[in-house]
Amino acid sequence: MPKNALPTMLSFTAPNLREQIEALPEGTALIGISTHGDAIAVDLNAECPHVLVCTATGGGSTTVLRSLTAQFLHQGAHALVLDPKRISHLWAKGLPTVTHRGNVAGIHEALVGLGDELERRQDLTDTELAAAPRLIVSVDSAYSTMRGLTRYWETFRDKDDPLVSPAVTALEAALWTGRAARVHVILDGTPAPSVLGAAPHDLFGTVVLARVSATTWQRLAPLAGPAPKRSKHRGRGHVIQHGEAHETQAIWMTNADVVTWLTDPDDPQS
Incomplete structure (x- = not known):
């Protein structure tokens, strides 16, 4: 199939794009448009409980986290946003x-609370769980976040406390059991191996990669073939689903776009 000429930036304000996003069913969010003109989306209700985003500098990982989290919030989800840089x-x-x-x-406390929420949701009936809002856990800079949590726990841990930070344990539990509790993780970067384990594709049904090395590609998308040539376009990367890589232009949503859309959804300029 021939490739289409995509714009170098796919803005949320592009004609008909917002309408296309708002028409998606609950639990589905648009990542972007492929170079073949197909809508590339993630469906949390189907095969994909979590999303992994890994890019080099300028590859658009923060933008993807912001866009996906905002779309699920617009659908009625709640979110826990972990922002170790404090400005992203x-x-x-x-x-x-x-x-x-x-x-x-604050991140440690929030993740410990997430562990408690997972346990609470596991005790709900199917009807009660269906009525509970979907919870999105958006983790930016996961590798440095995990290292920071580990150092923090080593500093404050008492001798009778577990060796592994309860915050890290809670995030790991969300990755493994979140689907059954309507808890979904959108993770930026590669966290410690103790969280990802040996096979990241077992935890993340959707993987978004941009400007990564061949080694990182092979680790995170081993079933998708060799690493493709890096694109110079901002926001252009590959979305791996079902072992296939789709070259995709990701949606660009600014901070202002998101805030206006979520606080005043009837504003035509949002």
Whole structure:
């Protein structure tokens, strides 16, 4: 199939794009448009409980996290946004259904609370769980976040406490059991091997890669063939689903786009 000429930036304000996004069913979010003109989306209700995003600098990982999280929030989900740089997701501050944490102590506390929420949801009946809002756990800079949590726990851990940080344990539990609790992780980067394990594709039904090395590609998308040539286009990468790689132009949503859309969805300029 021949490739289409995609714009170098696919803005949320592009004609008909917002309408296309809002027409998606609950639990489905648009990642972008492939170079063959197909809509590339993630469906949390189907085969894909979690999303892994891994890019080199300028590859658009923060934008993908922001776009996907915002779309699920628009559908009624709640979100826990972990922002260790403290400035990557300022859009999340002040939104009523979003918990935003930046410093390591706040991230630790939030993830421990996530573990409690997972246990609570596991005790709900099917009817009660269906009525509970979907919970999106958006983790930026996962590798440095995991290292920071480990150092934090080593500093404050008592001798009778577990060796592994309960925050890291809670995130790992969300990855393995989140589907049954309507909890979904959108992860940026590669966290510690103890979280990802030996086969990341077993945990993440959708993997978004951009400007990564051949070694990283092989680790995160071993079934998708050799690493493709890196694109110079901002926001252009590959979405791997079902072992196939789709070259895709990701949606660009600014902080202002997200805040206006979520706080005033009837505003035609949002």
